Amino acid sequence: MKKIFGVTLGILTAMGGFIDIGDIVANSATGARFGMSLAWAVLLGVVGIVVYAEMAGRVASVTKRATFDLVRERLGARTGLVNLGASFFITMLTLIAEVAGVALAVQLVVDVNYLLWIPLVGFAVWMVIWRVKFSTLETVFGLMGLAMIVVVVAVVQLHPSWSQLWHHASHPSVPSGEGHPTYFYYAIALFGAAMTPYEVFFFSSGAVEEKWTRSDLMLNRANVYLGFPLGGFLSLGLMAGAALVFHPIGVGVENLSQVGLPTSIALGKVGLAFIIVGFVACTFGAALETALSCGYTVSQYFGWQWGKLVRPREAARFHLVVLVSLFVAVVVGVTAVDPIKVTEYSIVLSAAALPLTYFPILVVANDRTYMGEDVNGPVKNTIATFYMVVLTIVALATVPLMIATKAGA
């Protein structure tokens, strides 16, 4: 029974971690602009995060060491520091976006400017990190995140032509009036949103915090193989809703509020209530994960004591990094910087930095001195190597495409 609960817990955690403000906005925006013709990028990203999160979880279970601990060891102090700088910057951008995302979701309920909510959201995130148990945190936000299933129900209720949706998804093409660079820029945004580095930082650190061992490898697989695909399914639901309602009439998604419209049209107030609860849960859960990830990466790089399960007095520097990161996120958030723009930057720049995060995981997962008999098999290595090539191409193409397309304008 405990194991079944553990699997359920992990599924919910993985799903909550997968659907964040970046996924919500990117999937809806691409559905509105390109219909279902970029569904392949979501699938590519889901398979990628499944492959590498499983590896990160396995490495953490066997070695009892989280991703960034290994990054420094495998890349050396200097290159590891560059990696830390890039990863921390991107996770920080994501944290700003998530905190603002919670505030934007609350604004939809009370119609009070989101800027006023940002400090309260920052305080609430810190309080939850400080006071709430890791398992409670996972269960509550994971369960609330399940409210996002309403987007799939809404798509069914919109009575689409399934054959047409499938045709658009399975025969991807660049819509008329759009250029190839813009199409691939958005593909990278979707891919980056699916494979955001903080997901593996949090997942592997969480595995260490929960004291996973070799006997938990099945639990790791169940979490990853069920949780992330469920998140991907919901991403496709968001994309399909926008493709059905917005794409035919020329609406571009530029605000979180617009994402709720297809659900509101299909299911009325009940559907809208569910999706807003889903927005709050997913963005708040992701804010917790990114804030903790800021602490995890810095502490693991410098070899400090870290973790939520460690008493704050014994992991003072870890908690200080989390607190300062949240403070910076709140300060930047209240400057009225466009949170959707920050989200776009965070997912696109994530894509540019992906090999920095995933390469060390692949190396360690193949190292018998660390992993013993639990090293990657040939099938997993083939898929992981294919993804490393994709990640490298994506990383090299991101910034030139960003400049060439004026960030997808």
Added chain:
Amino acid sequence: MRRITIALLILIVVVALIVGLRPMTPARTRDDFANKSKDTAESVLSSVQTARLTAGVGTRGDAFGPYVSVVLSESDDAVAKAQGSYDRIQPPDAWSDATRARLGRLLDRSGDVVSQLRIVARRGELDRLERLARPLRPLAAKLQRFIDDAGPRP
């Protein structure tokens, strides 16, 4: 060498970030002005259609008052922002003057209707929204026609 590489990478990222802010640059040619006009029309069409859909769900009771108010406020802001940016672009020739005048009328009318919707939604009179939004359908059609007609000219 390592420092130069890092500096170069930082420079590229900064340039990408600035470009990503999509600053409105001057239109030096007719084609340039036509493209900017088309982009503006697309942006306003998006806001007009969003407002139309929102007015519908508001009147039918399919959405909460605060939600309707937020979406319409954001649509109103988006129209005003697009209009403000477009007004500041210098038209390079007589053809551009005519294009500017044609699109300007559509933007003014769109802004008026969406603003009215925002005001009514904030007063909580959601049942009036659909009737007030009726002009948005022909406006959307005209904006779409403008977009179809727009583009580089000989």
